[in-house]
Amino acid sequence: MKKLLFLTILLLITPFLFISCSKSKKVLYIYNWSEYIAPELMSKFEKDYNCKIVMDYFDSNEAMYAKLKVGSPGYDLIVPSSYMASIMNKKEMIINLDKSKIPNIKFIESKYSEKTEDPKMQYSVPYAVSFTGLGYNKKKTPAVKPTWSIFGDKQYYHQISMFNDMRESIGAALKYLGYSLNTTDDKQLAEAKQLMIKWKKNLAAYQNEEAKTSLADGILLVIQIYNGNMIQMQSDTPEMGFLIPEEGTSIGVEVLVIPSDSENRELAYNFINFMYEPENCAKNMEYIAYLCPNTKALELMDKDLLGKIIISDELFKKSEVIKDIGGENTKYVRMWDEIKAH
Amino acid sequence: MKGMHNKKNLGEWLVTIPPLGWLFIFFMIPTIIAITIAFRPSSPYGDIEAGWTLENFIMLFSPTYITIIWRTIWISFISTIICLFFALPTGYYMARLSQKWRQIILLLIIVPFWTNFLIRIFAWKIILNPEGILQYILISLGIISKNTMMLYRTETVILVTVYTYLPFAILPIFAAAEKFNFKLLEAAQDLGASRWESFSRIFLPNISKGLKVATFMVMIPCLGSYIIPDLVGGTNSEMIGNLIATQAFIARNIPMAAAWATVLMAMILFPMGLVISTKLLSRKMAE
Amino acid sequence: MKCRNGFSKYITIAVLIFFYLPMVIMTINSFNNSRYGVEWSGFTLAWYKQLITDPKILYTLMNSLIIGISAMVTSMVIGTLAAFAIHHYKSRIQIFHQALIFTQLGVPDILMGMSLLLFFIAIHLRLGLITIYIAHVTFCISYVSMVVLGRLQNFDFKIIEAAKDLGADWYVITRRIFLPLISPGIIAGGLLAFTLSIDDFVITFFVTGPGSSTLPIYIYSMMKHGSPAVLNALSVLFLVVTFTLVYCSQRLIAPKKTR
Numbered sequence: 001m002k003k004l005l006f007l008t009i010l011l012l013i014t015p016f017l018f019i020s021c022s023k024s025k026k027v028l029y030i031y032n033w034s035e036y037i038a039p040e041l042m043s044k045f046e047k048d049y050n051c052k053i054v055m056d057y058f059d060s061n062e063a064m065y066a067k068l069k070v071g072s073p074g075y076d077l078i079v080p081s082s083y084m085a086s087i088m089n090k091k092e093m094i095i096n097l098d099k100s101k102i103p104n105i106k107f108i109e110s111k112y113s114e115k116t117e118d119p120k121m122q123y124s125v126p127y128a129v130s131f132t133g134l135g136y137n138k139k140k141t142p143a144v145k146p147t148w149s150i151f152g153d154k155q156y157y158h159q160i161s162m163f164n165d166m167r168e169s170i171g172a173a174l175k176y177l178g179y180s181l182n183t184t185d186d187k188q189l190a191e192a193k194q195l196m197i198k199w200k201k202n203l204a205a206y207q208n209e210e211a212k213t214s215l216a217d218g219i220l221l222v223i224q225i226y227n228g229n230m231i232q233m234q235s236d237t238p239e240m241g242f243l244i245p246e247e248g249t250s251i252g253v254e255v256l257v258i259p260s261d262s263e264n265r266e267l268a269y270n271f272i273n274f275m276y277e278p279e280n281c282a283k284n285m286e287y288i289a290y291l292c293p294n295t296k297a298l299e300l301m302d303k304d305l306l307g308k309i310i311i312s313d314e315l316f317k318k319s320e321v322i323k324d325i326g327g328e329n330t331k332y333v334r335m336w337d338e339i340k341a342h
Numbered sequence: 343m344k345g346m347h348n349k350k351n352l353g354e355w356l357v358t359i360p361p362l363g364w365l366f367i368f369f370m371i372p373t374i375i376a377i378t379i380a381f382r383p384s385s386p387y388g389d390i391e392a393g394w395t396l397e398n399f400i401m402l403f404s405p406t407y408i409t410i411i412w413r414t415i416w417i418s419f420i421s422t423i424i425c426l427f428f429a430l431p432t433g434y435y436m437a438r439l440s441q442k443w444r445q446i447i448l449l450l451i452i453v454p455f456w457t458n459f460l461i462r463i464f465a466w467k468i469i470l471n472p473e474g475i476l477q478y479i480l481i482s483l484g485i486i487s488k489n490t491m492m493l494y495r496t497e498t499v500i501l502v503t504v505y506t507y508l509p510f511a512i513l514p515i516f517a518a519a520e521k522f523n524f525k526l527l528e529a530a531q532d533l534g535a536s537r538w539e540s541f542s543r544i545f546l547p548n549i550s551k552g553l554k555v556a557t558f559m560v561m562i563p564c565l566g567s568y569i570i571p572d573l574v575g576g577t578n579s580e581m582i583g584n585l586i587a588t589q590a591f592i593a594r595n596i597p598m599a600a601a602w603a604t605v606l607m608a609m610i611l612f613p614m615g616l617v618i619s620t621k622l623l624s625r626k627m628a629e
Numbered sequence: 630m631k632c633r634n635g636f637s638k639y640i641t642i643a644v645l646i647f648f649y650l651p652m653v654i655m656t657i658n659s660f661n662n663s664r665y666g667v668e669w670s671g672f673t674l675a676w677y678k679q680l681i682t683d684p685k686i687l688y689t690l691m692n693s694l695i696i697g698i699s700a701m702v703t704s705m706v707i708g709t710l711a712a713f714a715i716h717h718y719k720s721r722i723q724i725f726h727q728a729l730i731f732t733q734l735g736v737p738d739i740l741m742g743m744s745l746l747l748f749f750i751a752i753h754l755r756l757g758l759i760t761i762y763i764a765h766v767t768f769c770i771s772y773v774s775m776v777v778l779g780r781l782q783n784f785d786f787k788i789i790e791a792a793k794d795l796g797a798d799w800y801v802i803t804r805r806i807f808l809p810l811i812s813p814g815i816i817a818g819g820l821l822a823f824t825l826s827i828d829d830f831v832i833t834f835f836v837t838g839p840g841s842s843t844l845p846i847y848i849y850s851m852m853k854h855g856s857p858a859v860l861n862a863l864s865v866l867f868l869v870v871t872f873t874l875v876y877c878s879q880r881l882i883a884p885k886k887t888r
Contacts, residue, residue, distance in 0.1 A: 158491040219493055372747065465654065468654055
């Protein structure tokens with residue numbers, strides 16, 4: 001009788017024996033996009049600061065926000081896009097940064113921050129700058145035209161994809177029509193909706209980053225994608241090409257923020273400062289293939305790669321950063337659902 | 343006698359409390375929370391506001407969403423029919439095999455059902471690749487043209503759904519067929535019934551329980567599926583599951599996601615409850 | 630009769646081909662030298678090497694196994710109790726009990742994931758292995774109890790009455806008679822629970838926290854961002870392991886069945 005009782009109790013507590021393992025070192029919990037940091041820098045930081053980095057990945061800002069919104073998962077550092085950082089700031093989910101703890105911030109060029117909601121870098125510092133464009137296979141489709149209207153081009157019928165991200169996809173249509181991609185004007189949005197519906201008939205699917213494997217596999221011919229994704233791929237499949245439509249595009253500014261419930265703020269500050277160390281920053285850029293607006297680090301960069309991760313001034317002027325539009329966001333959600341159900 | 347009764351009661355409570363308590367705390371309460379949230383308004387920043395509203399449900403029944411509800415139903419329906427169509431002969435055939443072969447085929451059917459669900463979907467992306475062997479064979483047979491895209495279509499969603507859930511349909515049908523006395527079929531035929539008659543009027547009613555279980559096992563996950571349309575579906579294969587994911591993760595509208603989930607649950611539980619309660623009722627009548 | 634058997638035989642063969650075609654193609658591709666695409670460009674073991682040297686795979690696999698085993702053990706105990714209670718006692722509470730189990734089976738994964746997430750947040754439970762474990766036990770209980778219930782329906786309770794008459798106490802009855810007789814059901818339910826837990830993506834996706842990614846979560850991110858070729862190699866390993874496991878378990882169960 002007692003043996004049986006003991007056995008039952010043992011069985012019920014086994015999981016907890018497994019789960020409660022001791023922690024001796026400090027742990028820095030980072031919530032990041034995948035392949036968005038050079039692994040060698042992580043191990044270097046772990047060694048220098050005698051700590052352990054635990055990294056989790058998200059694949060959209062909204063998924064990350066939803067997770068944080070409903071609870072406190074306990075991260076120390078997050079890498080959201082600038083518009084999401086602004087929402088998190090409004091909701092007091094992140095702290096105002098104490099710049100004295102990040103001396104290396106002096107290397108940061110403010111050109112990109114100035115296009116975001118946080119021009120003075122009060123609660124966020126730019127980590128990586130991306131540009132949305134078109135990825136294609138130079139061998140199969142050498143003559144891809146640099147325009148967003150390519151989504152309606154019958155030549156790529158059912159072999160072309162757009163992002164499964166309402167702001168980016170609708171943004172492409174808005175840019176093509178010559179409007180701001182942060183517009184909330186009903187007429188402009190209605191026009192964009194019609195265009196999206198027209199394009200949709202020609203599209204294979206709405207896909208995010210997974211489109212790049214479909215492109216490499218030959219399933220798709222042209223995809224909407226970030227520049228860094230394509231540059232990363234070029235290292236082992238050189239026939240991959242990337243270009244930015246001449247109508248202008250969306251600039252993504254991913255920033256570093258510290259959540260207010262972080263239990264390891266000091267370590268998080270150390271990490272931010274560490275990442276802006278010009279040498280580390282250059283190494284990281286070479287790995288992630290996105291621009292970090294760190295003037296000192298850019299001097300250390302391989303010129304060939306540098307040419308790929310920045311864009312011309314002319315295009316920069318035409319391009320915008322996706323901003324938070326508050327309650328007007330529901331217009332986009334509604335429109336996106338209507339496009340998809342059409 | 344009274345003491346006996348109390349002891350029995352105590353025993354019942356001892357074995358009932360752990361499972362019932364667990365399900366009550368971790369299943370019933372969370373589900374009720376989710377359903378109540380469906381009646382709450384939401385702010386653009388994903389907050390759940392105070393007060394009550396029916397707006398989320400009114401929104402659901404706009405023409406935009408009716409399309410998607412309808413699509414979810416017919417994709418699930420067709421997938422279930424196809425699964426049953428293949429599962430019935432397979433279950434029947436397996437039940438007629440010798441013990442040894444039955445074991446082998448059973449094993450062969452269970453194994454794909456034990457590999458990772460995502461990997462099974464991934465496999466189909468390789469097969470349906472426009473540069474893959476299948477496309478090549480179908481083109482040379484003249485079944486499809488060179489430009490036919492086999493991925494990213496609603497048909498692909500159905501194909502992969504059938505692939506994923508077919509074992510769930512075969513197993514219960516086989517289990518029911520295994521208990522069936524096949525001599526009955528021969529007897530019916532000796533008495534002059536045609537093959538089809540004996541099959542449909544004797545075999546099918548006898549395995550109806552297995553058929554019902556198979557239908558539920560396929561239909562339920564189909565209605566709630568969201569990964570399959572997400573990975574192999576095209577621009578026109580969004581299902582309710584995708585809408586829930588969109589509302590929860592992209593639109594930051596938890597009440598709306600909860601409203602969708604509530605509707606989905608009602609779509610599943612209502613017919614299920616109907617079947618079970620008619621069964622209970624008929625049993626009571628028989629008593 | 631022969632003709633009908635012929636038809637069902639061909640369908641069965643077609644179904645098996647349907648099941649195995651993707652597996653075969655994946656196995657071949659896992660030795661394919663080309664990183665992307667489907668063209669054959671030479672034999673390689675590089676993907677397997679990359680697979681076993683990826684620390685993240687081992688880490689997430691460990692998480693999956695810890696959760697799978699704990700959820701299996703817990704749901705075997707709780708699910709068996711549930712089945713016994715429902716089968717043995719016919720009170721009103723058991724009708725509710727059974728209804729709860731049925732409802733649980735009918736609720737789609739995505740709803741369960743969402744409602745559990747909201748619940749964990751409400752009670753301030755930090756997301757992690759514990760929350761995944763609770764979620765997995767919750768959906769496994771119903772399956773285990775259904776399987777055990779099926780076994781109990783064929784169980785002759787007169788044996789227990791007989792044992793009681795012969796003076797056996799509660800412990801002896803449970804230990805020597807009841808458990809051995811229904812153990813195939815419990816084991817089958819446990820295996821089912823383990824499979825469901827190891828395979829679950831949707832619910833885990835909602836309730837996972839920092840550092841507690843499971844293998845399916847990692848596979849999903851590999852599928853979206855990373856290395857499709859490595860995924861082929863992983864699938865083949867999965868197949869080999871499951872085949873061995875199923876084969877062994879069939880071996881263990883088979884002699885008992887024939888008795």
